[in-house]
Amino acid sequence: MxxxxxxxxxxxxxxxxxxxxxxxxxxxxxxxxxxxxxxxELPWLMESCQVCALPLPMAGLTCGQCLKQPPAFEQVIVPWTYRFPLDSLITRFKHQSQWPLGRLLGELLAQALRERFDNGLPRPDLLLPVPMAARRLRQRGYNQAAMLANWLAEQLEIRADEHCLRRIQDTLAQQGLDARARRRNLLQAFALAPGAKVEGLHLAVVDDVLTTGATAESLARLLIKAGARRVDVYCLARTPSPQSR
Incomplete structure (x- = not known):
């Protein structure tokens, strides 16, 4: 039969x-x-600051800015520097809706994170993408940080919550601003969503590129003030310029 x-x-x-x-x-x-x-051939980040991932000449060092003014976040985990061809890939994902490129980079970031977890990096309880202002989200149609966070959640089996953080002020574009202007630009820009609870949690903020760290610092301060136990930052690329936070 x-x-x-x-x-x-x-x-x-x-x-x-x-x-x-x-x-x-x-x-x-x-x-x-x-x-x-x-x-x-991707611009892999090699020696960098143990805290903010700023490229440095030697491994195992902490940059002067992090020693002078320690950030609210614990550590930045990033696999690449923001140079060709990665800068082009991120731009096409972010501004031209070429989502397969973003998915590829997200999967490679997840692979790098799994290796770090295997080597002792604490796993976070929750992934939080950097939020976009409502007007900008309507214009673009999607939040690339939220897409990255959801892909990471799928690969790493860690929950992502794209509604926990809110951008309550539509700030000026950060590109082209120095570190001090970025900090002023982000004052009171973010808030926790009503009912969101982060007390006692280890959180990871997810974004595409870390430049001066002003956005990560603003969000980390907000989350620590709300009771988070630890805040890390996961992103695709770090700019190589030694800009002060």
Whole structure:
């Protein structure tokens, strides 16, 4: 007795399907849609500040600004510096709705985080994407930080909450501003959503790029004041310029 229906047509074996690299379009057998040569050419962040991830000449150091004025967040985890071709990939994801590129970068970030967790980095209780102002969200149609947080949540099995934080002031664009102007720009810009509770939790703020750290610092101060036990920052890239917070 045959329990399965007979089928004489060709069978599609999806396990043998080869992906194509999103950067060079060559076939790749890697788990992600990027070939090994292109992945190796990404601007990987090597030696950096143990706190804010600012690129430094040697490993195991803390930058002068973090020593002088320790930030409210505990540590920044970031795999790349904001240089070509990564800057182009993030721009296309962020401003041109090329979401497969964002998904690829999010999966590679999740892979880097898993390695750090295996080496002793504490796992957070909750992922919180940097919120966008309502007007800007309507204009763009999506929040790239929220998309990254949700992809990380799926890969790392850590819950993400894109409604915990709110941007209550539509601040000026941060690009082109120095560190002091960024801090002024972000004063009173964020708030916890009504009913949100973070007391005693280890939180990770998720964003695409860390420049001066002004946004991360503002959010971390808010969360620590609300009772969070620890705040880390996860992002795709760190700018190499030694700008003061």
């Amino acid at each position: 045959h329990c399965q229906p007979r089928y004489r047509g060709p069978v599609y074996i999806w396990l043998k399907n080869k992906q194509h690299c999103l950067l060079c379009d060559e076939a790749t057998d890697t788990p992600h849609p990027i070939c090994t040569p292109c992945e190796s």
